[in-house]
Amino acid sequence: MSQKKSMNLGVKILIGLVAGIIVGAIFWVAMGAEAAGAFTGKYIKPFGDIFVNLLKFIVVPLVLLSIMDGVIGMGDIKKVGKIGWQTVAYFLVTTAIACVIGLIVASLFKGSFPVLQLAEGSAYEAKSADLMSTIVNIFPNNAINPLSTASMLQIIFIALIFGCGVLVAGEKGKPFGDFITSFNEVTQRVMSFILAVSPYGVFALMVWVVAAQGPKILGSLGLVLLAAYIGYILHVVLVYTASVKIFAKVSPMTFFKKIFPAAAFAFTSTSSVATLPITKECCDEMDIENDISSFVLPLGATINMDGTAIYQCVAAVFLAKCIGIDLTVGQMVMIVVTATLASIGTAGTSGAGMIMLAMVLESVGIEPIYIGIIYGIDRLFDMGRTTLNIIGDASCALCVNTWVGSKEKKNA
Secondary structure, eight states: OHHHHHHHHHHHHHHHHHHHHHHHHHHHHHHOHHHHHHHHHHHTHHHHHHHHHHHHHHHHHHHHHHHHHHHHTTOOHHHHHHHHHHHHHHHHHHHHHHHHHHHHHHHHHGGGSOOOOOOTTOOOOOOOOOHHHHHHHTSOSSSSHHHHHTOHHHHHHHHHHHHHHHHHHGGGGHHHHHHHHHHHHHHHHHHHHHHHTHHHHHHHHHHHHHHHHOTTHHHHHHHHHHHHHHHHHHHIIIIIHHHHHHTSOOOHHHHHHHHHHHHHHHHHHOOHHHHHHHHHHHHHHTTOOHHHHHHHHHHHHHHOOHHHHHHHHHHHHHHHHHTTOOOOHHHHHHHHHHHHHHHHTOOSSTTHHHHHHHHHHHHTTOOGGGGHHHHTTHHHHHHHHHHHHHHHHHHHHHHHHHHHHHHHHHHO
């Protein structure tokens, strides 16, 4: 039933997108760009602003609770041991590589991305990004201020350290862990409420964008979608093929053939969590030990979001160019760091990557209001990025299974 609702939401979003384009084009033709932009900006765009405010509202609890719940879900730190750090290291490295691939592809396409003519007062300057200052600022000097100011890197640190604290506390930490798990589930439901009104937010924002810019913006949406899928394909070819071949000593063709059922389901469901049972079956077909796949796959559905990372980098560069910002090297490094960490906090449910994009944009000083430009085709982004995430989960399980098996043979 959840899959059906997700599909219906995707259809509604596309309807909102198309309707917004049509209505915006009508305003643009009837009133001219300047008058249409002013009118829609005053009377229609505010409804889109409400939707964006709701996105920003849910980001803090979603990041905090999703990461804490993911850490707690790992179980006893000593029990997970080497399997845990190997899994996390694999996910972090591949996600960082995904960010770099996303930025490279986006940079190659950047010259073809448009610069929009914004209304007065709506342009935003990118913040400077000093790497050492960013590292220092990851560690908060109090626990409340990061939550009130939405300082995402600090929130992620708080989530990680408290999640580890729950594990170390053992039985005494279990009640708090159960509370976090319950609170996280409630947050996921609130997120679904917000996503439910997304078609109306998309409609309002697309009316404003098209009315102010004209239909010329539409070709750019296809271009940024192409850039993202090129990034997805490159990541599969360069990273997953190599890791399966080098670390797991398995033919890439065999791996992709075995994982295809899960990949196909992920492409249609756009949910890493919903695909878990099928991914588990595919891993069983590859003779991956049950305890390894049972640990790696659920963890991967929570923290392994390579597709989301590529999407966030491509979208950030695209939206920055749209508002006339040329990102510096320092700001691109900030995007890699933030997108890597944000992908860890992205829920494995349809549409969650869009909410995390707000965090990445704010890290370089871009207002999340511009998410509305690409939100209408987010379903198309989501299909590819979820498929990439699922393939990454399985490749990690296969590699860890090989590493653990090799060590057991040596010890024997």
